[in-house]
Amino acid sequence: MRQSWPERLWIIRHGQSAGNVARDAAHEAMLDRIAITGRDVDVPLSALGEQQADALGHWFSQNGEDERPDILISSPYRRALQTARRFRDAGGADAEEVVCMDERLREKEFGVLDGLTTLGIGNAFPDQANFRKILGKFYHRPPGGESWCDVILRLRSLLDTVSLHYSERRVMIFAHQVVVLCLRYIIENLDEEGILAIDREADVANCSVTEYRFDPNAGKRGNLVLSRYNATAPMEAENAPITRQRDQIVAARG
Numbered sequence: 357m358r359q360s361w362p363e364r365l366w367i368i369r370h371g372q373s374a375g376n377v378a379r380d381a382a383h384e385a386m387l388d389r390i391a392i393t394g395r396d397v398d399v400p401l402s403a404l405g406e407q408q409a410d411a412l413g414h415w416f417s418q419n420g421e422d423e424r425p426d427i428l429i430s431s432p433y434r435r436a437l438q439t440a441r442r443f444r445d446a447g448g449a450d451a452e453e454v455v456c457m458d459e460r461l462r463e464k465e466f467g468v469l470d471g472l473t474t475l476g477i478g479n480a481f482p483d484q485a486n487f488r489k490i491l492g493k494f495y496h497r498p499p500g501g502e503s504w505c506d507v508i509l510r511l512r513s514l515l516d517t518v519s520l521h522y523s524e525r526r527v528m529i530f531a532h533q534v535v536v537l538c539l540r541y542i543i544e545n546l547d548e549e550g551i552l553a554i555d556r557e558a559d560v561a562n563c564s565v566t567e568y569r570f571d572p573n574a575g576k577r578g579n580l581v582l583s584r585y586n587a588t589a590p591m592e593a594e595n596a597p598i599t600r601q602r603d604q605i606v607a608a609r610g
Contacts, residue, residue: 359570360519361580365543366425366528367536367566368412368443371405372599373435376562382473390471396463401438407596408563409439413446415590425449425528429518431461431535439563440530449528460514464534467501494548504551508538515542524570533560543568543580559600561588 375392382390392399401409416424428449430440440455469477469484478485481498488496497503518527529539537560541551560566565587568580588598 359524359572359578361570361578362427362518362522362525362527363570364425364526365518365568365580367539367568368439368528368530369533369536369560369562369564370401370431370433370436370439370530371408371412371442372402372562373399373405374402375399375435376405376599377402379473386475387473389476390473392471396470397433399433399435401435401442404597404599405435405439405562406442407594408591408599409442410446411594411596412439412563412565412590413443413448415593416443416449417447422526425526426453427522427525427527428453428455428530429458429461429527430455430530431463431532432457432459433463433532436461436530436532440528443528443530455530458514458517460510461529461531461535463532464504464507465500465502467498469498469501492548492552494552504534504538504541507534508541511535511538512542515539536560536566540566540582540585544582558586560586561591562599563591564588565590 375390375396378391426449428440428444430436437455437457443449444451444453444455466472469481472480484496484498488498494504497506531539537551537555540546540554546554565584567582567584567587569583570578571581572578574581590596591598
């Protein structure tokens with residue numbers, strides 16, 4: 357029977373971005389809005405984020421070919437694409453490997469709340485702040501934006517594509533914090549309580565590694581089994597600072 361999953365699947369959160377830095381500054385200054393101009397899709401890596409992506413590539417470059425990805429898939433957001441390409445160019449994958457973009461891996465869309473801090477949401481959209489308290493982050497969908505469930509819906513389609521085209525391959529995905537968590541939700545068949553408990557334990561570190569290996573004895577037809585989550589060994593190996601900033605304050609716990 358044909359194996360329906362990749363042999364290995366790595367899920368990487370992008371390196372620290374300029375948006376992460378601006379978000380922390382806005383929070384510390386108790387501002388309503390994060391000081392980022394232009395579209396979120398165009399926000400680049402910070403200098404530290406570039407260092408983290410390079411460290412990730414160097415760490416994988418020390419492994420044998422069968423311990424490195426041969427398929428690279430990225431969110432189309434600039435910070436994720438930069439992470440993927442710097443990872444490859446630092447030796448994490450074959451230098452000729454193309455980074456495939458897939459819009460289903462994009463950041464969770466915040467709609468009218470985009471760019472606002474928690475304080476800003478309370479001031480500008482108190483009704484949405486109240487809705488979120490009632491519904492919780494898993495189900496709350498801001499006007500023009502997405503809930504976690506909406507993200508999960510598009511990621512189910514993404515995993516169908518991975519299963520169809522990359523069976524028995526070594527696949528690495530570059531994306532965003534909520535995407536990392538929502539992929540865990542799907543692959544491990546978690547429920548709302550389970551994934552939010554994981555989310556409360558710790559933020560997903562920039563350039564951290566979440567890894568699955570295919571186990572033919574898991575379930576009736578084999579399955580992906582988690583072997584590491586939120587691992588920061590690549591940064592530690594090069595003494596690169598570890599950062600865990602959220603992409604948006606509106607994604608904060610609560």
